[in-house]
Amino acid sequence: MSTTTTQSVAATAQAPARRRTKARIHPFLFVLPSVVMLVLLLVLPIGQAFIDSLRVDGSWSFDNYVRAIRRDHLARIAIKHTFIFAAVSVAGQYLIGFAVALLLNERLPARGLIRVLFIVPWMFPAVVPGIVWRWMFDGLYGVINEVLYRIGYYAETDPPIAWLGQTSTALPATIVANIWRGFPFIMVLLLAGLQAVNSELYEAAAVDGANVWRRFWDITLPAMLGISYVALLLAWIGSFMNFAIVQVMTAGGPANSSEVFATLIYKNAFLYADANYAATLGIILLALLMIPGALYVRSTLNKGHA
Amino acid sequence: MPKGVTRRDLLKTGAAAAAGAAVAAGAALVPNAASAAPSPRRAPYVRRQETVTLRFMTHNTLEKPAGDVLKEMIAEFEAENPNIKIQLDEVPNADVLTKLTAYAEGNDLPDIIDGQFGLSSFISLNAALDITDRIDAEGLRDSFIPVALQAAMDSEGRILGMPLYTGTDALYYRIDHFEEAGLDPNSPPRTWDELVEVAKALTNPRAGRYGFGMYGKTHTQRVIHFMQNNGPDGEMLRLDRESGIWTILCNSPDSIGAVQYLVDLALVHKVVPPNVVEMDYPANVSAFAGGNISMLTTGPWGAQTFIGTNPELEGKFAVAIHPTPDGSTPKLRQGSLVYAIGRTTKYPDEAFKFLKWIAHDRQSYFAAKAGYGPTTKAALEDPAIAEDPFLSVFLEQSLTAVVEPYEVELPEWNRIKDLFDPEWQAALIGDKDVTTAMNTAAQHFKDVLGDRAELKYPVS
Numbered sequence: 001m002s003t004t005t006t007q008s009v010a011a012t013a014q015a016p017a018r019r020r021t022k023a024r025i026h027p028f029l030f031v032l033p034s035v036v037m038l039v040l041l042l043v044l045p046i047g048q049a050f051i052d053s054l055r056v057d058g059s060w061s062f063d064n065y066v067r068a069i070r071r072d073h074l075a076r077i078a079i080k081h082t083f084i085f086a087a088v089s090v091a092g093q094y095l096i097g098f099a100v101a102l103l104l105n106e107r108l109p110a111r112g113l114i115r116v117l118f119i120v121p122w123m124f125p126a127v128v129p130g131i132v133w134r135w136m137f138d139g140l141y142g143v144i145n146e147v148l149y150r151i152g153y154y155a156e157t158d159p160p161i162a163w164l165g166q167t168s169t170a171l172p173a174t175i176v177a178n179i180w181r182g183f184p185f186i187m188v189l190l191l192a193g194l195q196a197v198n199s200e201l202y203e204a205a206a207v208d209g210a211n212v213w214r215r216f217w218d219i220t221l222p223a224m225l226g227i228s229y230v231a232l233l234l235a236w237i238g239s240f241m242n243f244a245i246v247q248v249m250t251a252g253g254p255a256n257s258s259e260v261f262a263t264l265i266y267k268n269a270f271l272y273a274d275a276n277y278a279a280t281l282g283i284i285l286l287a288l289l290m291i292p293g294a295l296y297v298r299s300t301l302n303k304g305h306a
Numbered sequence: 307m308p309k310g311v312t313r314r315d316l317l318k319t320g321a322a323a324a325a326g327a328a329v330a331a332g333a334a335l336v337p338n339a340a341s342a343a344p345s346p347r348r349a350p351y352v353r354r355q356e357t358v359t360l361r362f363m364t365h366n367t368l369e370k371p372a373g374d375v376l377k378e379m380i381a382e383f384e385a386e387n388p389n390i391k392i393q394l395d396e397v398p399n400a401d402v403l404t405k406l407t408a409y410a411e412g413n414d415l416p417d418i419i420d421g422q423f424g425l426s427s428f429i430s431l432n433a434a435l436d437i438t439d440r441i442d443a444e445g446l447r448d449s450f451i452p453v454a455l456q457a458a459m460d461s462e463g464r465i466l467g468m469p470l471y472t473g474t475d476a477l478y479y480r481i482d483h484f485e486e487a488g489l490d491p492n493s494p495p496r497t498w499d500e501l502v503e504v505a506k507a508l509t510n511p512r513a514g515r516y517g518f519g520m521y522g523k524t525h526t527q528r529v530i531h532f533m534q535n536n537g538p539d540g541e542m543l544r545l546d547r548e549s550g551i552w553t554i555l556c557n558s559p560d561s562i563g564a565v566q567y568l569v570d571l572a573l574v575h576k577v578v579p580p581n582v583v584e585m586d587y588p589a590n591v592s593a594f595a596g597g598n599i600s601m602l603t604t605g606p607w608g609a610q611t612f613i614g615t616n617p618e619l620e621g622k623f624a625v626a627i628h629p630t631p632d633g634s635t636p637k638l639r640q641g642s643l644v645y646a647i648g649r650t651t652k653y654p655d656e657a658f659k660f661l662k663w664i665a666h667d668r669q670s671y672f673a674a675k676a677g678y679g680p681t682t683k684a685a686l687e688d689p690a691i692a693e694d695p696f697l698s699v700f701l702e703q704s705l706t707a708v709v710e711p712y713e714v715e716l717p718e719w720n721r722i723k724d725l726f727d728p729e730w731q732a733a734l735i736g737d738k739d740v741t742t743a744m745n746t747a748a749q750h751f752k753d754v755l756g757d758r759a760e761l762k763y764p765v766s
Contacts, residue, residue, distance in 0.1 A: 071753075139581025140514065140598060156512055162581035165522070167737050253523060254583040255732040270404040272721040273430040275411060 053280035064280035092179035097186030122184035130248030133177035137163035167257035193227035361416035370614035372676035415648030430717035434646035454681035457642035467646030468665035473605035473679030483600040494626035496633040505577035519599035522583035557748040640707035725750040
């Protein structure tokens with residue numbers, strides 16, 4: 001009898017302890033699959049790439065990094081183009097995305113359908129807009145030259161403009177395609193932000209006699225700062241690592257005038273069989289992307305704590 | 307657990323599966339028919355003939371009509387060798403090197419690999435199996451045309467593959483365009499000056515027609531054809547076999563003269579499409595087949611490719627000897643498509659058998675049917691090839707053709723080609739003068755090759 005009582009008391013005392021242990025373990029179990037996947041698909045490949053980047057002719061060295069930073073003229077060209085590509089793309093995507101979001105926030109007929117249509121460019125894999133815009137910009141058969149000719153921009157006897165065949169226009173042409181593809185993403189984010197703004201603020205401002213511009217400047221813009229910050233960071237990351245549009249439209253040409261970092265990595269890895277150097281360039285790209293990445297994570301965590 | 311299924315049922319199923327697996331594992335070793343009857347002696351076991359599946363990486367099956375011919379040959383091979391199955395791994399022309407690199411890096415090379423980007427790609431990736439002994443054991447070395455087999459040999463003389471087809475570039479021209487422009491289609495241009503004059507006569511920008519097509523985006527190695535015929539130092543690189551040193555010649559006066567001639571076609575005479583640096587091989591083929599360009603240099607495969615693109619073109623174009631500065635016999639680089647056996651294949655015997663079948667045994671059939679340049683001596687004598695009006699032009703040119711060592715032996719050739727392209731493009735669109743562009747290219751070559759190369763001409 002006494003044994004039974006002792007056992008039951010012990011069991012009663014162990015139950016909360018087991019529950020506490022379970023409570024401590026369960027959260028880790030829930031995130032374990034994600035952690036395993038991250039390690040397998042992200043941490044290990046990046047670690048391998050970093051190790052590869054330090055291999056030069058069978059020995060360990062930072063020479064690949066020295067080569068990328070000091071000796072490879074193409075790497076310097078590509079990084080400059082990448083910053084231009086990302087900066088202009090993000091600016092264009094943001095301005096157009098914001099304008100369209102404001103438009104679609106108004107009471108328009110068939111507003112739902114119009115919203116869906118505006119998202120279409122973003123729904124395609126990047127290769128598709130690349131192909132579409134490549135043909136639109138084509139010097140011989142492109143619709144853009146045809147339109148310019150029809151509106152009288154150039155005469156019948158003038159040679160057509162080789163948009164993708166000139167060093168001055170190849171990179172801008174790829175930026176146009178990237179803006180077209182990327183603005184719907186920003187539009188969707190900003191539209192969600194606009195819909196979260198309390199309508200009573202606008203009504204109160206209207207009663208106080210504020211015009212459209214004042215309402216935009218004093219209510220809309222401040223309310224959109226947080227979401228704009230996130231949208232700009234994500235757009236920057238997407239544009240900075242863009243590969244498909246540039247590769248499909250120009251492959252970095254002519255004369256390296258549209259070479260970006262991602263196309264240079266591809267060439268080293270797959271055309272020159274220089275995997276270690278490609279890994280080095282990949283690590284450099286990763287390091288450059290970690291800055292906006294860290295800012296994005298910080299802003300997300302701040303929201304979580306708020 | 308589904309309703310009605312007990313733990314015992316599952317155990318039974320598991321046992322059955324285990325037994326099945328055991329049977330499957332031992333499937334290669336089965337008793338012969340005699341063993342079915344009771345016998346006091348243990349029945350001798352024989353190996354059942356396994357079916358071997360070979361992965362065949364190729365871009366040719368995606369082409370017309372070569373693809374159909376190749377598939378026919380594969381079907382014949384499988385019928386004759388029922389224990390060997392061919393599994394096609396079809397890769398578009400432009401993606402061959404990307405895919406091959408991925409396979410090599412992933413240690414997943416197909417049994418037969420495609421050398422669309424030249425033997426140097428096999429060498430730089432260490433992707434091909436050395437088949438020298440097999441070639442010699444079967445006495446095949448002398449049955450290939452030497453210049454074709456040379457494209458499959460590395461600097462140490464090892465044979466790393468077999469050429470499926472070969473060819474130089476010749477001048478294709480549109481007969482109908484010549485007639486419309488009042489030119490005699492039986493007198494195609496032979497000299498560079500004639501090429502300019504004829505191209506001018508054919509050019510009509512209003513109609514979207516240009517006299518000559520050039521490769522401004524890819525396949526720029528075709529510039530070499532013009533360099534080679536403009537003097538003794540007209541070349542990209544020259545190998546000194548004794549020292550192993552490459553002499554950089556892309557900035558020699560002969561090479562610069564050749565590039566200047568081509569640049570003038572674009573910028574001075576304006577006889578090439580204004581978007582020339584957008585023009586890769588498919589774009590040029592489309593432009594020729596669609597009537598936007600009237601003359602184009604390409605290999606023997608061009609004829610069928612044009613007809614495949616535009617069937618109405620049959621009979622409307624002809625082929626002529628590649629023009630040279632003075633109309634003399636051209637000296638041209640010989641390009642060959644080499645297939646090799648993947649270095650890691652588990653079935654080298656079967657892979658060799660198949661490779662020999664397509665590249666050697668059935669070579670005459672393939673060359674005649676697909677219209678590609680033959681690689682064996684037997685195919686050369688085949689009347690279907692020797693009397694073909696197109697192929698005969700290429701065969702005539704092949705007598706003086708050469709295999710460029712750098713395209714075969716230099717592992718960095720693809721990088722060097724890619725360093726040449728931007729300079730060639732910059733000259734072609736007038737961003738740089740030709741001398742500056744070629745000097746820059748030469749310096750890039752030197753930077754890549756280091757001590758293995760020397761500059762013969764100053765770069766500044």
